[in-house]
Amino acid sequence: MNHNRSFIYMDNAATTWPKPPSVIEAMERCMLESAANPGRGSHTMAVKASRVLFETRKRLSKLFHIANPNDIAFTLNTTHALNLAIQGLLKPGDHVIATSLEHNSTRRPLEALKRTIGIEVTYITTDAKGVLDLKQVEDAINERTKLVTAVHSSNLLGTILPVAELGEIARRRRIRLLIDAAQTAGVLPIDVTAMGIDLLAFPGHKGLLGPQGTGGLYINPEIELEPLLFGGTGSKSEEIGQPKIRPDRYEAGTQNTVGLAGLAEGVRFVLNETVETIHAKEKALTYELMEGLQQIPGLSILGPDVGQERTAIVSFLLEGVDPSEIAFLLDQQFGIAVRSGFHCTPLGHQTAGSYETGAVRLSPGYFTEKSEIESVIEAVKEINVTLTARA
Template sequence: MKDVMYFDQAASSWPKPPAVMDAMMICMQDYAANPGRGSHQMAVKASRVLFETRKNLARLFGIKNPNDLSFALNTTHALNQAIKGFVKPGDHVICTNIEHNSVRRPLEHLKATAGVELTYIRNDEEGNIQLEDFKKALQTNTSLVVVNHSSNLLGTIMPIAEIGEICRAHGAKLLVDAAQSAGILPIHVGGMHIDMLAFPGHKGLLGPQGTGGLYIHPDIDLEPFMHGGTGSQSEAIHQPTVRPDRYEAGTQNTVGIAGLNEGVKFVMAETIEKIHAKEWRQTQMLMEGLLGIEGVTILGPALGQNKTGIVSFNINNADSSEVAFILDQSFQIAVRSGYHCTPLAHESAGTLAKGAVRSSIGYFTTDEEVDALIYAVKEIQSQYAK
């Protein structure tokens, strides 16, 4: 039973489909052995579930070889593997102003420690970028372009396929942060010219926390982020060359991946198109209601524009943390306040001084909950207006 009206889907989706929880419990009870490390029936069963999940993710993202997809703890883990495993000293990297700190901090670390050049593409207040700016930013030593598919503050959707075409024409690789789009927006790595795709399992894919992954194009060899046991080529002193073992040192989260498998199957059964259409309709419903409240300002794309289910807003000059606290304590509504790990996006939106309240819609959000959030914001705004 849902005691809380949950509008923090952009941080982690909730609730999960019952099959996700059932699969995790069955795994714990029946076959929670070490996958790839033994030949007994429990270990074999664990390995099969991991490979089935890999195959389902490959189908969802248009990946030809499931072994080109390695599991990760989360998007941050996957992004660090991609960035630090690919970028070399003296390289030039391009990203945007609306990247999450999971992109910005690894890149700034390489800039400070490895002499990597870094260019940020500026966006407008709604989060939109100009493709021409990417073309102008390209240099002879540009090796990588990193772009999030959808802003975790503004909900803006980036033109990934067009950016991918620019990268391909120049010879640079494209890394996409799909933290806010995997399971919500269509993704096809071939059709969109994506060379690496980092994604979470615990958001739009409806799996548990501690799951995620990284797709790596077969022509790319990353330096492994971690080294250790893989259950293969154990006689070698160096990390195996075979995929996905090369990027999966240590015991995998079998229980979590079993749950993720069911989340992915749920998404594929419902279809991405149906999921996005439902979330977009409720996003417009929420935006229209909030825009009808005097003193409320909404960040990101305007009403009617395509975006993900993120609606960030502010009430007059109210502190975003205080608004979130009141929503939680007085109305049992869960939202996220502050800077959302993306200060440059707040800078471009003009909210760096105070942050914002971020509400985010998921597949199980109801119309009644959207109405309740609108009512609660109206009540809070009336108190600040006095």
């Protein structure tokens, strides 16, 4: 893909960019032809809008191996999906097991429920590279354990957690498994049945290559969540309570039809390319980036070593240098967009030993070019030389 741009985008872990041109075309077409309220009318344009939503559910179901597309509730993003899952499932006195790699989108709802309704949360600490001890998870389960929740891949370390093994434990112990797929949806194979995932929270704007303001939550048909929002659904309008039927129960209000049209096209792109192809390319770029950065004196990379499985996330520290200064120089002097700071995962930084400083995060994507990786390595080298000389 010809980017036609004068800068290098290395912040795909936050939002992927650029998007396939077909995603933009699908959104424009939807705005022109089918941007009425889905499920709120029987006229031609409203029916077209409803078809946009159903087609998006069908494609997501194919990607995640979900039997019934109506078990997917659309949300604004992964954060919204995680809140729906956590607040909709847990009751006073329930016990939850989470990991020390969780994003604040999981941690904060859990901590809020600790304060408000008295749930109990056990955080299983991984090692500094993000390796999870499954025995610790199993040992933490008690008679009140309702949920195990885990990020599929750390947005700081790139570590991939053993979801299928967690699913096996959860099934055997008759508890539910919630997975945060913010960094893996569209990048790693996900089969909710084979992996034992009861609740899958995913974004539309990252690996699925759709626009911001899109995402969803897969809800196992055996699970009945309390809705996060109440309101109009276009169905059972004569009833005072929220309807029981899916997905209406969890989708009060007008949906982002135009955005979901873009998401449908992003998912189509992923299905055609295959997640295996996407991951293989991103992994190769990531290893090349790591190998180059490792040659820089005083630079340390967080997470798994080169050659070990990981997502396309490379977080690093330069000894004695504030990560925010590195990010500023990369942006202002070299035109390279990165992310510095705590990445909304203070637990992850505590685990990695970078809590005092934060880190610089580089995240190539499927459309990143080899020449851009080389340019990033050279830019970090030059910054290191400059800052070293200044010191």
